[in-house]
Amino acid sequence: MDVFHYLALGFSVALTPLNLGLVLAGCFIGTLIGSLPGIGPINGVAILLPLAYSVGLPPESALILLAGVYYGAEYGGRISSILLNVPGDAGAIMTTLDGYPMAKRGEGGRALALSAVSSFFGSMGALLLMVIFAPLLSKLAIQFGPSEYVWLMIFAFTCLATMVGKRPIKTIVGVVIGLLLATVGIDSGTGILRFTMGIPNLFDGVDFLVVVIGMFAISEVLILLESWARNDLKLTPVGKSFVSFADLMAVKWVIFRSTISGFLIGVLPGTGASIASAVAYGTEKRFAEGKEEHFGQGDIRGLAAPEAANNASAAGSMVPMLTLGIPGSGTTAILLGALLMFNITPGPLLFEQQPNIAWGLIASMFIGNIALLVMNLPLIGLFVRLLSIKQSYLVPVIVMLTFVGIYSIHGDTFDLFFMIVLGVFAFILRKLGFSLAPVILGLVLGKVLEENLRRALSISGGDWFILFDGAITYVLAIATVLAIVLPKVMKLRKK
Amino acid sequence: MKARIATLLLASGLTLASAAHAFEPNKPSCIAPAKPGGGFDLTCRILSTGFAKAGITKIPMAVTFMPGGVGAVAYNYINATNPDDPNKLVAFSSGSLLNIAQGKFGRNLDENDARWVGTAGVDYGAIMVRADAPWNTLGELVDAIKKDPSKFVLGAGGGVGSQDWMKAAILMKSSGVDPKKMRYVAYEGGGEALAALLGGHIKVYPGDVGEMKGLVESGKVKVLAIMSPERLKGEFSNYPTAIEQGYDAEWTIIRGYYLGPKVSDEAYNYWSDQFQKAYNDPAFEKTVVDQNLVPFNMSGKTLDSYIKERVGYMRGLAKEAGLIN
Numbered sequence: 001m002d003v004f005h006y007l008a009l010g011f012s013v014a015l016t017p018l019n020l021g022l023v024l025a026g027c028f029i030g031t032l033i034g035s036l037p038g039i040g041p042i043n044g045v046a047i048l049l050p051l052a053y054s055v056g057l058p059p060e061s062a063l064i065l066l067a068g069v070y071y072g073a074e075y076g077g078r079i080s081s082i083l084l085n086v087p088g089d090a091g092a093i094m095t096t097l098d099g100y101p102m103a104k105r106g107e108g109g110r111a112l113a114l115s116a117v118s119s120f121f122g123s124m125g126a127l128l129l130m131v132i133f134a135p136l137l138s139k140l141a142i143q144f145g146p147s148e149y150v151w152l153m154i155f156a157f158t159c160l161a162t163m164v165g166k167r168p169i170k171t172i173v174g175v176v177i178g179l180l181l182a183t184v185g186i187d188s189g190t191g192i193l194r195f196t197m198g199i200p201n202l203f204d205g206v207d208f209l210v211v212v213i214g215m216f217a218i219s220e221v222l223i224l225l226e227s228w229a230r231n232d233l234k235l236t237p238v239g240k241s242f243v244s245f246a247d248l249m250a251v252k253w254v255i256f257r258s259t260i261s262g263f264l265i266g267v268l269p270g271t272g273a274s275i276a277s278a279v280a281y282g283t284e285k286r287f288a289e290g291k292e293e294h295f296g297q298g299d300i301r302g303l304a305a306p307e308a309a310n311n312a313s314a315a316g317s318m319v320p321m322l323t324l325g326i327p328g329s330g331t332t333a334i335l336l337g338a339l340l341m342f343n344i345t346p347g348p349l350l351f352e353q354q355p356n357i358a359w360g361l362i363a364s365m366f367i368g369n370i371a372l373l374v375m376n377l378p379l380i381g382l383f384v385r386l387l388s389i390k391q392s393y394l395v396p397v398i399v400m401l402t403f404v405g406i407y408s409i410h411g412d413t414f415d416l417f418f419m420i421v422l423g424v425f426a427f428i429l430r431k432l433g434f435s436l437a438p439v440i441l442g443l444v445l446g447k448v449l450e451e452n453l454r455r456a457l458s459i460s461g462g463d464w465f466i467l468f469d470g471a472i473t474y475v476l477a478i479a480t481v482l483a484i485v486l487p488k489v490m491k492l493r494k495k
Numbered sequence: 496m497k498a499r500i501a502t503l504l505l506a507s508g509l510t511l512a513s514a515a516h517a518f519e520p521n522k523p524s525c526i527a528p529a530k531p532g533g534g535f536d537l538t539c540r541i542l543s544t545g546f547a548k549a550g551i552t553k554i555p556m557a558v559t560f561m562p563g564g565v566g567a568v569a570y571n572y573i574n575a576t577n578p579d580d581p582n583k584l585v586a587f588s589s590g591s592l593l594n595i596a597q598g599k600f601g602r603n604l605d606e607n608d609a610r611w612v613g614t615a616g617v618d619y620g621a622i623m624v625r626a627d628a629p630w631n632t633l634g635e636l637v638d639a640i641k642k643d644p645s646k647f648v649l650g651a652g653g654g655v656g657s658q659d660w661m662k663a664a665i666l667m668k669s670s671g672v673d674p675k676k677m678r679y680v681a682y683e684g685g686g687e688a689l690a691a692l693l694g695g696h697i698k699v700y701p702g703d704v705g706e707m708k709g710l711v712e713s714g715k716v717k718v719l720a721i722m723s724p725e726r727l728k729g730e731f732s733n734y735p736t737a738i739e740q741g742y743d744a745e746w747t748i749i750r751g752y753y754l755g756p757k758v759s760d761e762a763y764n765y766w767s768d769q770f771q772k773a774y775n776d777p778a779f780e781k782t783v784v785d786q787n788l789v790p791f792n793m794s795g796k797t798l799d800s801y802i803k804e805r806v807g808y809m810r811g812l813a814k815e816a817g818l819i820n
Contacts, residue, residue: 189655
């Protein structure tokens with residue numbers, strides 16, 4: 001029972017007054033940062049890192065503070081997604097799909113509470129998985145080669161095909177727009193610049209956050225302005241709804257499945273919260289097929305799934321960082337940098353040589369999650385009041401926050417103009433009846449798909465059979481086929 | 496609008512320069528042309544904390560981020576809007592130089608559009624394979640590659656034409672294999688490439704000495720050669736260089752700073768002198784070593800001509816590899 005022994009050691013580190021205070025502070029700051037559109041966990045951790053270093057915190061305390069910010073930001077990202085239809089960061093895009101319709105119905109409190117609880121169980125479940133399976137999983141993660149990623153992305157696309165709904169053509173067009181955006185930038189396979197028009201800001205491709213914020217936040221603001229001009233602005237009812245036990249029972253399996261898939265996707269280097277939440281959402285929609293469902297119109301399952309998954313993936317991305325020294329997400333890459341700054345080299349030896357750091361961090365994540373839940377539930381009443389603010393005050397504030405947020409990423413006005421262009425474009429798309437999620441998913445999944453397909457083919461020298469190399473590829477290929485075939489079979493059997 | 500601001504800045508810069516005889520820095524900052532957490536961030540942190548520890552600046556210099564194209568965005572920004580700002584030091588690496596050599600820093604910009612002022616330190620390429628790989632020397636590896644270069648997969652954290660790719664290409668060239676025949680897989684950053692090496696998806700990873708520490712200790716990776724001109728001192732002194740093993744494969748990753756192209760000689764010389772001061776201070780050296788870099792002290796005119804010679808060399812390499820005409 002080595003694990004429990006070490007975990008006890010971890011708690012003894014995490015429960016010192018300093019570290020406990022830092023966890024709470026980190027979670028609180030993180031929630032604030034996450035709730036601001038444009039400023040997500042990456043920026044939050046990057047901003048606090050030099051601070052933690054210059055105050056002279058011991059390494060485990062600094063890491064605990066930063067991990068608290070990471071967690072808090074994943075939590076906070078949902079607030080503006082649900083209440084304003086503006087995702088706080090990339091992992092919270094799927095949360096808008098069902099969270100915002102709920103808020104519009106006056107169930108903002110219910111949606112916030114449910115997402116907080118889903119996030120809590122997602123993180124806790126993922127942490128348990130991490131404690132038990134971390135060494136095993138890090139081996140699995142490196143078995144994941146380009147071919148496996150290709151299949152994972154194809155699986156994700158088929159799951160998302162359920163989003164096609166009543167407007168298949170428009171969804172496909174949306175995905176294609178996303179795929180087109182994904183091709184911009186230096187092509188790593190040949191070193192050639194693609195669609196950059198000689199603008200150096202596009203050499204690394206379009207920045208994902210600029211697209212998300214531009215398309216969601218700016219177009220939302222334009223829509224608000226339009227209804228203001230038409231004089232039919234309606235205030236969203238605030239409502240006093242809260243999450244009920246029946247709600248929780250209704251989504252318990254949704255949370256269970258999404259936690260596991262989110263955690264596994266988080267463990268893989270190269271896939272993170274946005275893909276984890278998209279896969280979880282798509283899978284749950286598939287599961288609900290044939291039963292009564294109203295995904296996209298405020299279904300609690302459509303809210304619980306991405307929320308559990310994006311928090312689980314945050315825990316998952318810590319696994320390769322701690323065990324292999326390989327970051328599983330952009331934010332863990334910065335945490336890795338923080339470790340290096342303290343002259344600590346993560347890797348398999350970290351758990352043996354510095355157990356107080358590794359296990360102290362893990363224990364602090366348990367504490368941080370409980371703290372986040374306790375801190376968040378009473379605050380929901382306050383957050384929901386955001387909806388009672390008149391739009392004429394709210395719109396300028398959203399605009400200001402998005403501009404500051406986007407400018408803070410690169411410190412370049414180009415991104416601001418690009419964001420506005422994308423926002424106007426997204427506004428037109430929405431007026432034409434397109435939904436934006438397929439565009440964003442086309443961009444995220446398309447980039448990973450293209451890169452890995454080309455990696456696979458350059459490993460094999462152009463032989464497509466590399467896609468059927470190894471057991472994992474078969475598992476994923478069968479899962480893909482099942483995702484397409486099963487719902488049809490189920491429907492036929494019902495008849 | 497932009498032009499007007501630029502002229503305003505220019506005018507104020509001119510009056511400042513003529514009024515003040517000796518240059519005094521005013522809130523200097525370091526621009527890291529990448530997202531936080533990467534190599535450019537480290538480079539700026541060395542300047543910021545190293546100069547403060549050596550007593551050159553009272554407080555650590557602020558670090559700002561301007562990611563894009565291995566420094567291309569920052570290079571264009573400095574040239575377009577602040578070519579004469581003496582308080583903005585921008586970090587660069589060999590990766591930036593390589594892109595300048597290939598003309599990937601934008602239209603009409605080359606190595607003459609900056610004043611190269613000081614270095615942080617250097618790192619070297621390191622040829623790594625998995626610990627259980629059958630090759631124990633560079634010679635054995637090269638023999639295996641030569642048998643069938645098209646079956647041998649190399650991979651690293653940058654695309655074709657990046658410095659990671661260049662390390663692989665130089666290794667090929669030195670063993671007499673046409674770099675164009677190399678099978679190279681590009682990953683997003685060194686972390687992903689390392690995962691691919693450990694998972695057996697790629698066979699050779701041309702990484703950096705700076706990454707070796709934890710990897711070698713953990714016993715997962717074997718280092719066959721270091722791409723430095725001569726053997727390293729200290730903890731890596733028992734690793735042979737590629738040159739010792741008879742392969743002319745050298746790749747020095749230089750990290751340093753430049754100022755805008757129109758910065759006055761006074762300011763340029765001032766900063767160059769500060770770098771000299773820092774190089775003589777053990778506190779600065781410790782900062783450099785702590786970030787896993789090897790001290791490499793060069794500033795002012797010497798550095799400027801070294802960089803220009805280096806870019807010329809890279810241009811030649813890029814031509815040979817068919818990257819540019």
